[in-house]
Amino acid sequence: MTKSSDQLQLIPPYCPNPRCQFHFGTDSRFYVKNGWVKTEKAPFRNQRFKCKSCGEQFSTNTFGPDFRKRIGFLSERVLHFSMNGMSNNSIARLLKVAEGTIRDRLKDMSHQSLIFEKENYPKKLTEDVAYDGFETFTYSQFSPCYINTAVGSHSMFIYHNTFSPLNRKGRMTLEQKIKNQSLILKYGVYPRDSVFEESVYVLNNLNSIGAGRTLFTDEHKSYQRAVRSLDFRMEHQKINSQVRRDSTNPLFPINRLHNLYRHFFSSQQRESISFQKHEAALLEKIQLMKIYRNYMNPKFVKKNKYDPHAHEWSPAMYVGVAERLLSFEDVFGVKKKVSQIRLDDKERAFLNRSYPYSRQIIAA
Template sequence: MCPECPNCRADSGSVVRNGHFFRRSDSRKFQNFRCKACLKYFSNATFSDCYRQKKRRINEPLRDLFCKRISLRDAARHFKVSRTTIARRLVFLAAQSRKRNTMLLHSIQAEFGAFDRVQFDDLITAEHTKCKPISATVVVQEDTRFILSYCVAQIPAFGPLAAIAKQKYGHRADHSRRQRDRLLKQLTDLLPIHTTFRTDEHNHYPVVIKRHFPHTTHVTHKSARGSVSGQGELKKVGRDPLFSINHTLAMFRDKMSRLSRRSWNLSKRIDRLDDHLAIYIESHNRMIFERLKKAKNH
């Protein structure tokens, strides 16, 4: 069966096969086609996600490295490609990961049931300088630690940096509430209405939960002091009721170099942070899904 023509949308009846070609950049063979209506040529590769990319071989290893604490610059040195290639590929891989993750969450629900107990919290990082902080809200399922959704938002500098930041970079609007609201709204499609939420005592959380999940139970916990090692999310308390979210956020800090504390790596742009998170989250969910499926079948 021939595909329809991507150029003039003629149906498969007017498309004929026209030999093969071998794509050297990833050693794959593709069928060529010719459209009898518009006389244009195309191939199976025309429909591929990697159409017109160079260096296709780096895609999957790069996706993996993005979840293993490599910086974008080190990735460029590792593959001997330019920083621009890595930056563009981050955007490309993120778009793929977002699609894959949506499908993955459906498979997870089909296999293990609805996500009816969740925890969420904010992770604070920054773009370009510590004077421009970003808050990333991350929602996980309790116990399994599947990451259900996330959002990123710029926030104004706080603490001792607030005055310096204002003087140097001017006013920085707080988008965190707006983004969190959007996030919870999105979650109404994924979570059942009786979902239990467990969070710390942030004053916006009850408001936003009540707005989108009016019939739900919201349990809050006093947030414990972070351990001295600099990983603020790893608590030094006996049993942390918010372990699922805290542990997940601590893993973010460990697995994405732009998020690690006391490091010279930092996001340059908030949209690229969003992309990096999308890639990490898909890989994180896939890893847990594989592990739980294996445990279930034994």
């Protein structure tokens, strides 16, 4: 069956009207068919529906990833190319669309994927977790940052990936010092305690589902402060950073993941010449990478003799929130609305692309 005929058969999963009683879905047939509309692109027609309760009209397209998009079936390719290290610019050239279209699709998918994740997230930790930061930068070396990452020791499930801007420190040439000072004069310093604050957020969330499990970190002071600030019911084990990070080191899962990121971020850096990079774009890609790795791909590409399912099972399968590798359709096929889920402040800021400390103008 082709994708377009699939779409024609789609049964409306909920009423798009946020004030309707059927907005959160129902088992009953809450709609009536309400004719067809012609479309310019395949499948050339679109089933229309009307909600029996509130009268809202909608169509099959309302729920698809290409809803209100000029070019159909583009998002899936954008996702795969982007998650495999291609820059937005190269994807745009390959698919013969504007770079803004690529950015727009990535933004939409990342926001959509957050809603998917909220509904398909482990309710209880069934394993220990390693937590550490990966240092990279947005826009330029004067804006270093940390990607605070929590990974399952066994599953490699990425529980959290949050962002902390850092102030540039350490050795600089005179010229760099002057540049750094002028940026600070113009924009102010980045928040000084972001690693601590992000760690409180991540560890608090882990703590709420992980009583009795172990959290592994290095001896970073911010992590210890974060643990002390919480009513922490996990065991916290600090690993000396001098200890070699081979596969017996509890922080090894972090390193493994960061090796993958490095490939991804090196492609990010090449983009700095072609577009104004913004924290929002970076975070959106990190969010997508989390979904892509957790739900849509096996834990490891290659067979592993100690872990016979590693090349077949996604991290989500290990932690019991998926029964198979999920397809693009599984994750993005049914468009959901923000009004259908409960969000915390950080998640809301993500969807609003709110980055008060950013030094960059967001590209429209």
